[in-house]
Amino acid sequence: MKLDREFYERDTLIVANELLGKILVHNSPDGITKGIIVEVEAYCGHNDEACHSYKKNKRSGRTNVMYYCGGYAYVYLIYGMYSCFNVVSNAADIPEAVLIRAIEPLEGIELMKHRRNTDKMKNLCDGPGKLCKAMAIDKNCYGLDLCGDILYIEEGENIVPEDILPTKRINIDYAGAAKDYLWRFVIDRI
Protein backbone atom coordinates (compact mmCIF):
# COMPACT_ATOMS: atom_id res chain seq x y z
CA MET A 1 0.00 0.00 0.00
CA LYS A 2 1.55 3.22 -1.22
CA LEU A 3 1.55 6.21 1.10
CA ASP A 4 -0.72 8.98 -0.19
CA ARG A 5 -0.37 12.73 -0.32
CA GLU A 6 -2.03 13.22 3.05
CA PHE A 7 0.73 11.32 4.79
CA TYR A 8 3.34 13.81 3.66
CA GLU A 9 1.34 16.98 4.17
CA ARG A 10 1.76 17.04 7.92
CA ASP A 11 4.23 18.38 10.44
CA THR A 12 7.77 17.42 9.42
CA LEU A 13 8.69 15.88 12.76
CA ILE A 14 5.61 13.64 12.62
CA VAL A 15 6.39 12.58 9.06
CA ALA A 16 10.00 11.88 10.04
CA ASN A 17 8.93 9.63 12.91
CA GLU A 18 6.34 7.78 10.89
CA LEU A 19 8.66 7.22 7.93
CA LEU A 20 10.65 4.83 10.11
CA GLY A 21 9.78 1.22 9.27
CA LYS A 22 8.24 2.21 5.92
CA ILE A 23 9.53 0.76 2.67
CA LEU A 24 11.33 2.90 0.10
CA VAL A 25 10.84 1.64 -3.45
CA HIS A 26 12.69 2.65 -6.62
CA ASN A 27 11.45 1.25 -9.90
CA SER A 28 14.53 1.90 -12.00
CA PRO A 29 15.29 0.81 -15.59
CA ASP A 30 17.79 -1.71 -14.19
CA GLY A 31 15.32 -3.30 -11.83
CA ILE A 32 13.41 -2.70 -8.66
CA THR A 33 15.01 -2.06 -5.28
CA LYS A 34 13.32 -1.85 -1.88
CA GLY A 35 14.51 -1.11 1.61
CA ILE A 36 13.12 -0.46 5.08
CA ILE A 37 13.78 3.06 6.32
CA VAL A 38 15.69 2.83 9.60
CA GLU A 39 17.23 6.26 10.04
CA VAL A 40 16.00 9.77 9.16
CA GLU A 41 16.65 13.42 9.94
CA ALA A 42 14.16 16.29 9.90
CA TYR A 43 14.98 19.65 8.34
CA CYS A 44 12.53 22.39 9.18
CA GLY A 45 12.96 25.37 6.88
CA HIS A 46 12.89 28.74 8.59
CA ASN A 47 13.03 27.20 12.09
CA ASP A 48 16.19 25.34 11.32
CA GLU A 49 19.59 26.87 10.78
CA ALA A 50 20.87 23.64 9.27
CA CYS A 51 18.25 23.50 6.54
CA HIS A 52 19.22 24.42 2.98
CA SER A 53 16.14 26.61 2.76
CA TYR A 54 16.93 28.53 5.94
CA LYS A 55 19.44 31.17 4.93
CA LYS A 56 19.40 34.17 2.65
CA ASN A 57 18.81 31.97 -0.35
CA LYS A 58 15.14 31.55 0.34
CA ARG A 59 14.47 29.79 -2.88
CA SER A 60 17.04 28.63 -5.39
CA GLY A 61 17.39 26.08 -8.10
CA ARG A 62 18.44 23.50 -5.59
CA THR A 63 15.87 24.05 -2.87
CA ASN A 64 12.91 24.92 -5.06
CA VAL A 65 11.20 21.57 -4.64
CA MET A 66 11.07 22.02 -0.88
CA TYR A 67 8.46 24.69 -1.45
CA TYR A 68 6.15 22.19 -3.09
CA CYS A 69 3.49 20.43 -1.04
CA GLY A 70 4.56 17.20 0.67
CA GLY A 71 5.34 14.00 -1.20
CA TYR A 72 8.07 15.07 -3.63
CA ALA A 73 11.67 13.92 -3.86
CA TYR A 74 14.38 16.43 -2.99
CA VAL A 75 17.67 15.03 -4.24
CA TYR A 76 20.87 17.02 -4.13
CA LEU A 77 24.55 16.44 -4.72
CA ILE A 78 26.91 16.95 -1.81
CA TYR A 79 30.70 17.20 -1.86
CA GLY A 80 30.56 16.83 -5.60
CA MET A 81 30.20 13.07 -5.44
CA TYR A 82 27.32 11.85 -3.35
CA SER A 83 23.57 12.25 -3.65
CA CYS A 84 21.24 12.60 -0.70
CA PHE A 85 17.56 11.70 -0.82
CA ASN A 86 14.95 13.75 1.02
CA VAL A 87 11.18 13.53 1.26
CA VAL A 88 9.49 16.92 1.04
CA SER A 89 6.95 17.31 3.84
CA ASN A 90 4.27 19.71 5.04
CA ALA A 91 2.16 22.09 2.92
CA ALA A 92 3.17 24.13 -0.14
CA ASP A 93 5.40 27.15 0.55
CA ILE A 94 6.70 25.57 3.76
CA PRO A 95 10.24 24.45 2.86
CA GLU A 96 10.65 21.39 5.06
CA ALA A 97 11.94 17.90 4.31
CA VAL A 98 13.07 14.61 5.82
CA LEU A 99 16.50 13.25 4.93
CA ILE A 100 16.63 9.47 4.55
CA ARG A 101 19.93 8.48 6.12
CA ALA A 102 19.82 4.68 6.13
CA ILE A 103 17.75 1.73 4.94
CA GLU A 104 17.75 -2.02 5.41
CA PRO A 105 17.85 -3.76 1.97
CA LEU A 106 14.78 -5.85 1.16
CA GLU A 107 14.67 -6.43 -2.57
CA GLY A 108 17.13 -6.08 -5.43
CA ILE A 109 20.02 -6.75 -3.11
CA GLU A 110 22.25 -8.16 -5.84
CA LEU A 111 21.63 -5.02 -7.86
CA MET A 112 22.56 -2.89 -4.86
CA LYS A 113 25.76 -4.83 -4.30
CA HIS A 114 26.67 -4.41 -7.92
CA ARG A 115 26.03 -0.66 -7.84
CA ARG A 116 27.93 -0.26 -4.59
CA ASN A 117 30.65 -2.68 -5.68
CA THR A 118 30.65 -4.51 -2.37
CA ASP A 119 29.33 -7.70 -0.80
CA LYS A 120 29.02 -6.51 2.76
CA MET A 121 25.40 -6.07 3.80
CA LYS A 122 26.31 -3.79 6.65
CA ASN A 123 28.14 -1.43 4.37
CA LEU A 124 25.47 -1.45 1.69
CA CYS A 125 22.94 1.21 2.70
CA ASP A 126 24.01 2.65 6.05
CA GLY A 127 24.51 6.24 4.94
CA PRO A 128 22.74 8.90 2.83
CA GLY A 129 25.23 8.75 -0.03
CA LYS A 130 25.47 4.96 0.10
CA LEU A 131 21.75 4.23 -0.08
CA CYS A 132 21.37 6.67 -2.97
CA LYS A 133 24.05 4.88 -4.92
CA ALA A 134 22.61 1.47 -4.04
CA MET A 135 19.14 2.51 -5.19
CA ALA A 136 20.35 4.56 -8.15
CA ILE A 137 18.84 7.78 -6.81
CA ASP A 138 20.55 10.79 -8.33
CA LYS A 139 19.77 14.24 -9.65
CA ASN A 140 17.56 12.66 -12.29
CA CYS A 141 15.16 11.87 -9.46
CA TYR A 142 14.97 15.49 -8.37
CA GLY A 143 11.36 16.62 -8.04
CA LEU A 144 9.80 13.21 -8.66
CA ASP A 145 6.29 12.79 -7.25
CA LEU A 146 6.37 10.13 -4.54
CA CYS A 147 2.72 9.44 -5.31
CA GLY A 148 3.85 8.24 -8.74
CA ASP A 149 5.08 4.82 -9.83
CA ILE A 150 8.82 5.34 -10.18
CA LEU A 151 9.96 6.32 -6.74
CA TYR A 152 7.60 5.90 -3.79
CA ILE A 153 7.18 4.68 -0.24
CA GLU A 154 4.83 1.96 0.94
CA GLU A 155 3.47 0.80 4.28
CA GLY A 156 5.83 -1.38 6.25
CA GLU A 157 5.90 -2.63 9.76
CA ASN A 158 4.42 -0.49 12.49
CA ILE A 159 7.05 1.08 14.70
CA VAL A 160 5.95 1.98 18.20
CA PRO A 161 7.28 5.22 19.72
CA GLU A 162 9.24 3.22 22.31
CA ASP A 163 11.42 1.84 19.53
CA ILE A 164 12.34 5.25 18.15
CA LEU A 165 15.51 6.82 19.46
CA PRO A 166 15.90 10.60 18.95
CA THR A 167 19.48 11.85 18.65
CA LYS A 168 21.41 14.87 17.49
CA ARG A 169 21.85 15.34 13.78
CA ILE A 170 25.17 14.68 12.11
CA ASN A 171 27.70 16.88 10.34
CA ILE A 172 25.93 20.19 10.77
CA ASP A 173 28.35 21.88 13.15
CA TYR A 174 27.89 25.10 11.27
CA ALA A 175 24.24 25.29 12.31
CA GLY A 176 24.64 27.07 15.64
CA ALA A 177 21.97 26.23 18.22
CA ALA A 178 20.11 24.05 15.72
CA LYS A 179 22.89 21.47 15.77
CA ASP A 180 21.76 20.30 19.21
CA TYR A 181 18.15 19.64 18.22
CA LEU A 182 17.19 15.99 18.58
CA TRP A 183 15.88 15.75 15.05
CA ARG A 184 17.57 12.55 13.96
CA PHE A 185 15.53 9.42 14.50
CA VAL A 186 16.69 5.82 14.37
CA ILE A 187 14.90 2.53 15.02
CA ASP A 188 16.27 1.27 18.30
CA ARG A 189 16.23 -2.46 17.73
CA ILE A 190 17.68 -4.80 15.08
Added chain:
DNA sequence: CGGAAGATTTCT
Protein backbone atom coordinates in the same frame (compact mmCIF):
# COMPACT_ATOMS: atom_id res chain seq x y z
C1' DC B 1 33.09 35.30 -13.63
C1' DG B 2 35.82 33.50 -9.75
C1' DG B 3 35.90 31.63 -5.30
C1' DA B 4 34.32 29.06 -1.41
C1' DA B 5 31.69 25.70 0.92
C1' DG B 6 29.19 21.53 1.74
C1' DA B 7 22.88 17.24 5.34
C1' DT B 8 29.65 12.33 2.89
C1' DT B 9 32.56 8.37 2.12
C1' DT B 10 36.71 6.01 2.17
C1' DC B 11 41.24 4.99 3.19
C1' DT B 12 45.40 5.46 6.32
Added chain:
DNA sequence: GAAATCTTCCGA
Protein backbone atom coordinates in the same frame (compact mmCIF):
# COMPACT_ATOMS: atom_id res chain seq x y z
C1' DG C 1 42.43 12.36 10.75
C1' DA C 2 42.52 13.83 5.94
C1' DA C 3 41.72 13.70 1.16
C1' DA C 4 38.71 13.21 -2.85
C1' DT C 5 35.92 16.09 -5.97
C1' DC C 6 32.26 19.20 -8.33
C1' DT C 7 27.82 21.43 -8.29
C1' DT C 8 25.70 25.32 -6.47
C1' DC C 9 25.47 29.77 -4.57
C1' DC C 10 27.20 34.47 -3.46
C1' DG C 11 29.80 38.44 -4.05
C1' DA C 12 32.09 41.57 -7.19
